[in-house]
Amino acid sequence: xxxxxxxxxxxxxxxxxxxxxxxxxxxxxxxxxxxxxxxxxxxxxxxxxxxxxxxxxxxxxxxxxxxxxxxxxxxxxxxxxxxxxxxxxxxxxxxxxxxxxxxxxxxxxxxxxxxxxxxxxxxxxxxxxxxxxxxxxxxxxxxxxxxxxxxxxxxxxxxxxxxxxxx
Ligand code: FE
Ligand code: ZN
Ligand code: FE
Ligand code: FE
Numbered sequence: 001x002x003x004x005x006x007x008x009x010x011x012x013x014x015x016x017x018x019x020x021x022x023x024x025x026x027x028x029x030x031x032x033x034x035x036x037x038x039x040x041x042x043x044x045x046x047x048x049x050x051x052x053x054x055x056x057x058x059x060x061x062x063x064x065x066x067x068x069x070x071x072x073x074x075x076x077x078x079x080x081x082x083x084x085x086x087x088x089x090x091x092x093x094x095x096x097x098x099x100x101x102x103x104x105x106x107x108x109x110x111x112x113x114x115x116x117x118x119x120x121x122x123x124x125x126x127x128x129x130x131x132x133x134x135x136x137x138x139x140x141x142x143x144x145x146x147x148x149x150x151x152x153x154x155x156x157x158x159x160x161x162x163x164x165x166x167x
Contacts, residue, residue, distance in 0.1 A: 010122040011067055017115050018058045018069040020077035024051050024108065027081045031105060034088035037098050037160075039152050044105070047145050054141065057134045064130060080108050095160035102153045109146040113139060 003009050028051060032044035062069040084104035088097060116139040123132035 006122055007126055010119065010126060010128075011065065012072070013115060013119045013122065014058060014061060014067075015069055015072040016074045017112070017119060018055070018062070019072050020074040020112065020115065021051055021055045021058065023074065023077045023081055025055065027084065031084065031088070031101055035098055035101055036094035037152070037157055039156060040098050040101065043145075043148055043152060050141050050145065054138045057138055061128075061131045061134055064128075076111060077108070080104070080111060084108070093161070093164040095157060095164050098157045099153065099161040102149050102157060106146055106149050109142050109149070112142045113146070116142060 001008065001012065003012065025048065028044050028048040032041050032048070035041045035044055058069060084101065084107075087100040087104050090097065090100075116135050120132055120135040120139055123129075123135055
């Protein structure tokens with residue numbers, strides 16, 4: 001599809017996010033499975049539920065635009081998930097692996113925040129008020145997920161990971 005208008009770009013960005021979220025619906029259960037700290041497992045499980053709702057919101061926007069959401073592969077998310085699974089496939093101390101999972105997951109959340117921030121802004125410029133509101137809701141959730149991961153890292157995981165080395 002050629003990009004002749006901001007509307008075209010808006011749709012492309014939405015398709016990228018749609019594919020990225022669907023990749024995450026598959027990846028988050030694996031992240032949860034490989035996490036050891038109960039609060040981290042719970043955070044991944046909770047974000048899976050949130051992610052499913054985010055897919056629903058995108059579906060709502062696509063139907064309002066009468067656009068088919070399929071047909072784009074988000075290569076960036078593929079790469080981010082690949083890096084995350086490299087981390088949990090390694091042997092090592094469980095707390096250090098948890099810290100690695102958090103570092104990978106925060107990259108994902110920041111990627112999503114960038115995508116939703118742009119899409120939200122395009123929706124506003126194009127006068128798609130309903131889409132703007134839905135995209136802002138998701139942006140806020142991604143930001144909350146990122147903060148939650150920081151909190152878990154700083155309150156528990158990082159200290160345990162540091163103690164693991166015996167240093
Ligand atoms: Fe998301
Ligand atoms: Zn992408
Ligand atoms: Fe990288
Ligand atoms: Fe997310």
